Amino acid sequence: MTIGVLGGGQLGRMLAEAAGALNLRCKFYDKAADACAGQIAELIVGDWCDEQNLARFAEGCDVITFEWENVPVETARFVERFAPVRPSITALEQTQDRAKEKALFGKLGIPAAPYELVQTEGEFTAALEKLNAPCILKTRRMGYDGKGQMRIDTADDAARLAEFRGKECILEKRVAFDRELSIIAVRGTNGEIAHYNLVENHHSEGILRTTISPAPNVSQTLQSAAESYAKRMLEALNYSGVLAIELFQVGSELLANEFAPRVHNSGHWSIEGAVTSQFENHLRAVCGLPLGSTANRYRCVMTNIIGEDAGVPEPNEKRFVHMYGKQPRPGRKIGHITEIVEPYQ
C-alpha cells in the first residue's frame, strides 16, 4: 500500500521509518524542497493550492494522511478525490481554529480553561473584565510552539495589543496547573480504540523540551478520565489514526488545552519505549490494519534537540538519538533523544 502524507517534516519522516516494517510505502507532499522526509522517501514539492502537483502526489495513493494540522482544508478536499483522507477532514477543520476546538471540547463535556472570543480592543477589555488577569491571548489560527500568544498579566496589558490588532483571537484564563500531561490515543477504521499511558511534558518558551513516559504518580482515575476524553473526541470525529490531547492537571482534575489530529512530539518516546510506536499505530489505523499494543516496554525520557543546541550526545544501548536532517535554527526542533530508564512492569 502507498500512503500519501501531506507535510514532509520530521513527523512524516518518522512515519516513513515505521512504514518499512509493515511493508508500506510513504510518499510526501510539501511546499519546501528541503522538507526532511524527502531525504528518505519520495517528495513532491508544490504549493498547497497547486492542483497539478497535488494530483501527481495523490495518484496511486491508497490512503492520504497529514503530519501537519495547518494543511489547508481545501487541499485535503482536493486530494480526497483520489483516495480517502484519514484521520478526517473535520478533525483538521476543528484543530485549525482554537474557537472551534474549544467549542468541541465544550460540546463533548471535556473541561477546558474558560475563554472568550475577542477581536477588537473593546471585546478584549470586556473579556478581561469577565475572566480577570492573568490570561493568555492566542490567535485563533496558525499558532504553535507558543507562537501567536501573549501573556496578559494585568488589565493594563490592553496597551500591548498592537501586534494582535484585528486578528481573531481567544482570551483564555491562565491555568495555575500542577503539571502538563498528554494522552495519545488511536482509533482504527473498525472503531477499535487504544490509548498510551499518560505522559508528563515540560515546556519552555512554549516549546516542548522533555517528555517523561509514563507520567509519574498517575492514579487510575486520572488515566481513565484522559482516556474517556480521547474516546469522546475519536468517536465524535469518526476518526481513524493517532490523536493527541494536551492537558493541564490541576489537583485531581484534567483540563484540555488543545488537540493534534496527528502523531505528536510527546509520543516520540514510543519508538523505543512502547510495544508499538505511535508512528506504526497511525499507519496501521489509517490503512485499516489491526492496532498494535500501546503498552510501555520501558520507563523512558524523551528530550528534544532544539535549535543550535551544542553537542548531540553519543548513542548507547540505553540512549537512542534521532536526528531529522534539518538545518539548525533558533527554536527549531532538529532531533530528539530517548533515554531508557528501566523496564516497565
Ligand code: AMP
Ligand atoms: P499552546 O500553543 O496552546 O499549546 O500553548 C503552549 C504552552 O503555553 C502550553 O503548553 C502551556 O505551557 C502554556 N499555556 C497555554 N495555554 C495556557 C493556559 N490557559 N494557562 C496556562 N498555561 C498555558
